[in-house]
Amino acid sequence: MSLPSLGWMWTRPRTIMFPCSNIHTHDKSLCNATINIYPHEQLIEGAIHSVGIHPWHTIDIDNSTIEKLSSLAFNSQVIAIGETGLDALKGAPIEKQIDIFKLHISLSEQTKKPLIIHCVKSFNELIALKKQIRPSMPWIIHGFRGKPQLARQLLDNGFYISLGEKFNTETAAIIPTNRLLFETDESTLNINTIIENINRYRDP
Numbered sequence: 792m793s794l795p796s797l798g799w800m801w802t803r804p805r806t807i808m809f810p811c812s813n814i815h816t817h818d819k820s821l822c823n824a825t826i827n828i829y830p831h832e833q834l835i836e837g838a839i840h841s842v843g844i845h846p847w848h849t850i851d852i853d854n855s856t857i858e859k860l861s862s863l864a865f866n867s868q869v870i871a872i873g874e875t876g877l878d879a880l881k882g883a884p885i886e887k888q889i890d891i892f893k894l895h896i897s898l899s900e901q902t903k904k905p906l907i908i909h910c911v912k913s914f915n916e917l918i919a920l921k922k923q924i925r926p927s928m929p930w931i932i933h934g935f936r937g938k939p940q941l942a943r944q945l946l947d948n949g950f951y952i953s954l955g956e957k958f959n960t961e962t963a964a965i966i967p968t969n970r971l972l973f974e975t976d977e978s979t980l981n982i983n984t985i986i987e988n989i990n991r992y993r994d995p
């Protein structure tokens with residue numbers, strides 16, 4: 792994979808946080824995207840990454856995983872920490888998920904890199920943690936499909952929201968541009984198609 796040209800990277804940034812419009816994918820063949828990897832995976836030459844322990848993978852975590860995560864977090868190819876987060880339906884009990892999430896929060900603050908968050912049925916816990924910790928780095932809810940009421944609550948608490956292929960169209964209409972990000976995640980759609988779909992529901 793070759794490096795995206797600097798011209799492309801910096802003339803069309805979505806936000807100051809990411810040099811590319813696609814802030815989250817698991818597709819390792821994509822260029823101009825933040826490719827998510829797990830701590831035991833290799834960095835791809837020339838690519839940019841996020842690294843984290845997915846909440847689904849929190850049941851059996853050994854020290855070597857934590858050590859690899861902690862060292863990769865400081866690598867210059869890694870521009871965000873995650874995806875990490877809380878999932879009430881899958882993974883370890885929520886108390887253990889919170890402990891592992893807090894480790895990611897600490898790495899995000901130490902490295903000054905934003906946090907990419909997977910959250911399922913745990914938004915109260917997530918908001919409570921943010922109020923308690925008062926992080927300096929952006930917290931981004933990835934793949935958000937929630938209703939406007941929840942989106943407003945998250946926005947009021949300073950969260951950023953990333954939308955992908957599937958999203959609530961009323962929610963897409965109310966997120967301020969400076970808090971909105973885009974992702975392909977597991978989708979096979981092109982990021983530009985996803986952005987067009989979302990923008991259809993937003994004021995130009």
Ligand SMILES: [Zn+2]
Nearest residue numbers: 817874976977
């Ligand atoms: Zn993902």
